[in-house]
Amino acid sequence: MTNVHHPSPVDGPSPLTGCPAHPGAVRMHTEELQADPAELYRRLRRDHGAVAPILLDGDIPAWLVLGYRELHRVTSDPTLFARDSRRWHAWEYIPADWPLMPFVGYRPTMLFAEGAEHERRAEAMFDALASVDQFELRAESERVADELIDVFAGSGRAELVADYASQVPIRVVTRLFGLAPDTAVAIQRDTVEMVTANDGSVAAYQRVHNRMVTLMAEVRRNPGMPGIPAQMAAHRAALTDEEIVNDLIGTVYASHQSTTDWIGNALGLMLTDERFAVTMAGGRRSIGQALNEVLWENTPVPAFIGRWAAEDTILGGQRIKKGDCLVLGLAAANADPSVRPDFRADASGNQAHMSFSHGEHSCPVPARELAEVISMTAIEVLLDRLPDVVLAVSPEELVWRSSIWLRGIAALPVEFTPALG
Template identity: 65%
Template sequence: MTTPDPASPPEPVFPSAPAPPDGVVPAGSVPLDYQRFRDEPVELYRELRREHGPVVPILLDGKIPVWMVLGYREVVRVTTDPNRFARDSRRWHAWHLVPPDWEVTTFVGYRPTMLFSEGADHQRRSEAICDGLASVDQFELRAQCERVADQLIDTFAGSGRADLVAEYASQIPLRVVTRLYGLDDAESAALQDDSFHLTGSEAPVALQKMQTRMEALIKRVRENPDQVNVAAHLVSHPAGLTDDEIINDLLGSIYAVQQPTSDLIGNALRLMLTDERFAITLSGGRRSVGQALNEVLWENTPVPFWIGRWAAEDTMLGGQRIRKGDCLMLGLAAANADPDVRPDFHSGAGGNQAHMAFSHGKHGCPPAAREIAEVIATAAIEVLLDRLPDVTLSVPPDDLDWRVTLLMRGTAALPVQFTPAHLH
């Protein structure tokens, strides 16, 4: 297999597919109320479902038309029919309405990653990345998580105070995963710094830096084929991936793992520090970390919506006429709260794990990736509670805020106090 010369990362592709004869904006489209989306999302989903049904024509930023899929059954249908509801965003006929600085361009603009591939190409690349992630030794993963967690706690343990989002949760996922890929600590830290600049005007430079780092990793793996890591597994996989495919898919997995897993940790810690059902857990009581994580995945999932899918043909969904080229926005959190399948939403999730937090179907989060995210989150919380058993909030719970974007929902900050502890 030849190794292509390093190249600049491809710019997102924003073509405009032919629009339906009667325009791209469905009749009756309603602007998304961002304030309610931020402050009372479940009530907003309930109101939209009552007025429009399980599939709602929405205008994002006042002019970008999407179908917001709120129903659990409808999300299942969309995610299990890739021929009718496709993944390649170049199918969208409304790109001309999208501003170049749109907040989710990084996640929606087409790039040659597995996330946007379809058909046989997606199957080939998906099998490779799934096999690569499944090759991770679970004991090594747990040990790596604990090592990173201890290192981070050592930086603030002696002070008696910390922000568990900025100083802890946001620092863990990428440090762990990139070490599994084959990067050393310094390379992981540099890549993580790049990832924090993937939005706004700094995004092109940050993406170029990340691309260059991954190119160097693959070059090193090819020169030392006996390495045991995810990158080496992909290089030797019988799917015959090119270097460009491996680099793009590893970068795609970095986007997918960092913020959602960080928010999973932060949201679960928030729950355990504010909800009396979990307060006992902090001193070794009844409720488990696993129960907190499962409840967060149901009720405060880090990825409440995802864009998405694009109709490959005219069809019907939830009583709405969907036209070829229409964009569908998957309401993962709304599906979790769908009263048709979960009338007991406010009574807690219990042990039910049929949530949509990881999406569904062939383009959903691979099972091995879900396991890695849950191991990282579980280890991060358990190590923290073991090292700082008397940790409590240093502000009233009502002072905590959410950091909400169109696709992400996480705790903005989690200031805590505890008895200063010795270094590990």
Template identity: 65%
Template sequence: MTTHQDAPPECPAHDPSQDARGPGGVMRMHSPVFQSDPAELYRALRREHGPVAPILLDGDIPAWLVLGYREVHYVTTNSELFARDSRRWHAWDRIPSDWPLLPYVFHTPSVLFTEGAEHQRRAGAITDVLSQVDQFELRATAEKVADELVDGFAGSGRAELMADFASQVPLRVMAGLFGLSPDETTALEQDMTDSLDDSPEAIQAYMRIHAAMSRLLERGRENPGPDVASRMLAHPAGLEEEGIIQDMISIIAAGQQPTSNWIGNTLRLMLTDDRFAVTLSGGRRSVGQALNEVLWADTPTQNFIGRWAARDTLLAGRRISKGDCLVLGLAAANTDPEVQPDFSAGSVGNQAHLSFSHGEHRCPVPAPEMAEVIARAAVEVLLDRLPDVMLTVPAAEVHWRPSIWMRGPVALPVDFTSI
């Protein structure tokens, strides 16, 4: 990776304690600055470096953060130049066995890291399996789950919507698709959270998820049914078992945590923004707008690691060396001032965001549709059942999860008229 100038002290991204900056003044992505106000940090990095900024990952491992909308679009479109096979990385000799980000970058025979014909084979199988999910049945299931959850706290007049609702709806819906028992579902929730946070527990949590998916695969082999594992095993692509396990991990991870945060971020917007408060009791008239706006302004997946340069190249004037790691700044790209819609001016239908990535390695086609069905059902049921729901804390006291990868509230405490 090329050298760069130190950040000037007056730069808004400068941390007086210097903890946020590593050797050469490069911003540490795992510093609290990223977690406390990422939007301002993205703006500061864009001012300092342009659309592609040098950063340091955990352990001061160098990488590039792609901030610009056009640059993220270019990287994800050119999968041969900016490839997904992490074995191309030239930094593996510096990565310890307990590195917190290892679950994100360790090469597995899954759809995430395969390329070319093999990737098309795996992605095609996943698309086929997810396409078998009936959208109307999915909506009905999500509504039933949401209603049951509201029933659980409706009589108390108060709730914490992240733990009691937003995290539970997609988890229980996905559990049904995977054939998970209630006990398995409860254990999986915490493991999913730990594995996606920059946490010391990430690797152990990932291993427990792997074990859970292995059990589901064995169950699907012995007693085939309409669950995801059985359908993956029966698919004519003839996928090997370890690859299926890895793909199942990818599917359930993408279906649970991001959808949970999409629900939470949408509820936060609708409960704190006067533009939505006007029609809050009606709910349905503004839920679609809120869901779309959140994908632009507070996308559930902030950053995604990564792409690895297949050869020396230039990106936005930066010299990218063969084997360099690039982190896709999805949140930064969506808030790029050159492309971000002006929602206050009525830009409610623009869905050109990059929240589900882009190109060959974007989310499989049915996945965003399924996530939207679940998220919309959850928000609409809650607002229909509890039309006077209100936050019990000021908007400024709704804190975000300490994650550089995912974006969601820690808690959404609310009051409402008990029913």
């Protein structure tokens, strides 16, 4: 496995005692999470408080941070709750083909960097993303959206997740990278496989890695080529090809499936919630309101792994040991009764959610802005082109893809008046 390996703890070994024992821990890879994650979070909060003991794949112990204030504390203190996974004391129990290895195996990437090194890497990524002209991005997103709608507009029927929402982000992002359009399909398939955390995740990661290595070789041969990779290669941070490749993979992972589900979940909300069901042609509530509500209610990334305790500490009444792994419960924190907004009481402008995380390792502001432009444009173009689109099944028949890491509507079958010509 290229560039993903079992690291040695940065501060020396601190072996687990009784691993995989974790008294009272709840397995997070069960049907309960698929069926009703909100109820699972309520039960965990009731039984354990703001921080709950959980078991990841293979019954590997970790802590799920459920409380909004506790999550804010963890993400605000990178010295105590560090990002470098080499601090984990459980590495001797982790198999090389562990499904979550693409997310926890240390790599020289911005995601695992700390201190001054993280600042150097983050600055390069921030500047590269900020260099994207948002007017051009919107125009590109409109072109991609129109191309996709043209394929099914004459039929009067479509499945908006597979035919549309899952296609728009990856096609736009691959063009921002300077990749050929035909590469989008392969990267989309591998990215979905990678983030699903199954037996094929490691191999999928390797294929994406190989494509980014090939892309960087082309950038070095043609330093004047447009795109985010070229911007990073020319940055004053003087990143190596290995550093750029790893950060590009993180960008693909973060931008594709999460933006796909942001679009799909927002469309699902607008097609099923009576508050949005005025008319498709101009009378609907703001698309921005739907996108914001989704981040609170059904955020595409419910949890993120992770942080590793640099010292023994107390968090949410739990004793956290040095080297313990903490999973950021983004959806659970958004559902914390102490902060949860009531959208039926016109709380649509409340953007204090944790869906982009918080602190220096949160989703970079330019990345959030680009994802919002892509999502907003995709929905606007769809409603403009298909103003009478309606759900082709009852809302109760919709199925959610749900895991600890991802949540999205699996399919959105719709009907509309076929376009002429």
